[in-house]
Amino acid sequence: MKDIFKLLEEDARRTPEQLAVLAGLSVGEVVSIIKKAESEGVIVGYKALVNWDNVPGEEGQVWALIEVKVVPQRGVGFDGIAERISRFTEVDSLYLVSGQFDLAVIVIGKSFNEVGAFVSNKLATMEGVQGTNTHYLLKRYKDDGLWLFKGDESQRLPVSP
Amino acid sequence: MQTGHIAKSGRNRSLISQRVRGVSPSGIRKFFDILASMEGVISLGVGEPDFVTPWNIREAAISSVEKGYTHYTSNYGLLELREEVARYLKRLYGVEYDPKTEILITVGVSEGLDLAMRALVDPGDEVLIPDPSYVAYSPLATLAGAAVVPVPTTLENNFKLMPHDLESKISGRSKAIIMGYPCNPTGAVMSRDELQKVADLALEHGLIIASDEIYARLVYGIEHTCVASLPGMRDSTVLLGGFSKAFAMTGWRIGYAAATEEIIEAMMKVHQYTLMCAPITGQMAALEALRSKDALVDEMLEEYDRRRKVIVRGLNEMGLTCFEPQGAFYAFPSIKITGLTSDEFAQQLLEEEKVAVVAGSAFGQYGEGHVRCCYATSMSDLQEAVERIGRFVKRHKV
Numbered sequence A: 001m002k003d004i005f006k007l008l009e010e011d012a013r014r015t016p017e018q019l020a021v022l023a024g025l026s027v028g029e030v031v032s033i034i035k036k037a038e039s040e041g042v043i044v045g046y047k048a049l050v051n052w053d054n055v056p057g058e059e060g061q062v063w064a065l066i067e068v069k070v071v072p073q074r075g076v077g078f079d080g081i082a083e084r085i086s087r088f089t090e091v092d093s094l095y096l097v098s099g100q101f102d103l104a105v106i107v108i109g110k111s112f113n114e115v116g117a118f119v120s121n122k123l124a125t126m127e128g129v130q131g132t133n134t135h136y137l138l139k140r141y142k143d144d145g146l147w148l149f150k151g152d153e154s155q156r157l158p159v160s161p
Numbered sequence B: 001m002q003t004g005h006i007a008k009s010g011r012n013r014s015l016i017s018q019r020v021r022g023v024s025p026s027g028i029r030k031f032f033d034i035l036a037s038m039e040g041v042i043s044l045g046v047g048e049p050d051f052v053t054p055w056n057i058r059e060a061a062i063s064s065v066e067k068g069y070t071h072y073t074s075n076y077g078l079l080e081l082r083e084e085v086a087r088y089l090k091r092l093y094g095v096e097y098d099p100k101t102e103i104l105i106t107v108g109v110s111e112g113l114d115l116a117m118r119a120l121v122d123p124g125d126e127v128l129i130p131d132p133s134y135v136a137y138s139p140l141a142t143l144a145g146a147a148v149v150p151v152p153t154t155l156e157n158n159f160k161l162m163p164h165d166l167e168s169k170i171s172g173r174s175k176a177i178i179m180g181y182p183c184n185p186t187g188a189v190m191s192r193d194e195l196q197k198v199a200d201l202a203l204e205h206g207l208i209i210a211s212d213e214i215y216a217r218l219v220y221g222i223e224h225t226c227v228a229s230l231p232g233m234r235d236s237t238v239l240l241g242g243f244s245k246a247f248a249m250t251g252w253r254i255g256y257a258a259a260t261e262e263i264i265e266a267m268m269k270v271h272q273y274t275l276m277c278a279p280i281t282g283q284m285a286a287l288e289a290l291r292s293k294d295a296l297v298d299e300m301l302e303e304y305d306r307r308r309k310v311i312v313r314g315l316n317e318m319g320l321t322c323f324e325p326q327g328a329f330y331a332f333p334s335i336k337i338t339g340l341t342s343d344e345f346a347q348q349l350l351e352e353e354k355v356a357v358v359a360g361s362a363f364g365q366y367g368e369g370h371v372r373c374c375y376a377t378s379m380s381d382l383q384e385a386v387e388r389i390g391r392f393v394k395r396h397k398v
């Protein structure tokens, strides 16, 4: 079961037939493991990792990491406010963290203005939010375990003993 | 003017020594030249990982250069590295060696094999070598002056060295056995019990086993048995290990030999005059390799295992009978159904479908009838290669 998740995490396009060979299971077993995992929230989605910097006309995407200090609420702690913030489509990722601030929020926008407006109009003014500190990301080097720069090139000879 | 001969010599003496002339050129070399001129080839002809050396190892080497580690080391190699090798061998295989006197850092297992032969054999001594085997075993024994005695291994026995086959080749002049399991080219692995029978014969006849365990970490669903860990064998084994395969470090040229002080001292004598020491940057990299978490190798192993399943299944489905290789990264299918020799098969497959494999005959006469397919290549190339070989086999089936 773990094999299947790992194989899909590496490449979600692998077909049940390919997965069956790689994991030494039958196609039927693979299909039922995946179905179950999808319904139980183990596999939450499948998507391509796009490097927008390399898409002509879309290079201007703006990413920001925003530190947010919040007041935890009685009964729900940080979950209430974290989930409310998460619902904005501008928010790409959100984490509760230890240290000087509470939530690390990654926001993606089309321009500095758009991100700025989201922070000042929506995020900073929310009840329970005590303060924000915005860091614009200047360049992405590695995302989700994948390098966005040219990695290793094998210089192997085609035939060796 | 005669070329290749010393003109003024009274006798018609050859320029090149008899010893070197006695070694046939590598069949792989010729193939390489043809390949180099072609485009779009998928090569299953390699003998090394497709992975680049893991980053932590490369980083450690870079930083050692920055810090000024640019000098000769002890002839034996860095003591720190020998200590780490000793710990590693004890932890993984339960064999103990004194890092000060019983371990020598070599320029790959290649040099270790050469030193072992030069240290152990006299002209006329016989060295037993399973056939098919890694291409260097027989030439190195020959260069050291030994007479090579091939011991056939066959598909029926999953290419394991059978005790009765070995025994039938042992004579009063037998001195050593060179063998390596997991095996290049067959992927065969021998179990502890099977190796014990070979060891018993070695002990009975006073033979040294030069055991090339370079693929020790690359085994699938079976445990590697270190020959030196068998009862009584520690002092009759020259254990040769390396970093090239498991750590994807072929270009760094580092290996090690472990044996009794007497043998290591003799090997060191040759090593100190020919190599002085193994390259220091490679030694620093190897040190980091041994200090890495096991997951570093295990992750690559897991990936090889997936590819192994894909190619073994693919080959069997198209009718190229292939026993399940339990180690290294080679499949060694029989090409009998095509009626071609292994040379013809490799040649024509390359011309017609642009897939490179190595003819089994390159590894000894008993490799004939097989080809070696290395699956240390990307999954997509592997799948494409299986498709192309399938088309080829369909056309050539007799």
Ligand SMILES: Cc1ncc(COP(=O)(O)O)c(C=O)c1O
Pocket (backbone or CB within 6 Å): A161, B047, B048, B107, B108, B109, B110, B111, B134, B180, B183, B184, B212, B214, B242, B243, B244, B250, B253, B254, B255
């Ligand atoms: C069985 C075997 N032994 C030894 C070697 C050479 O290893 P090294 O790079 O340590 O010299 C190889 C490389 O292909 C091999 O396959």
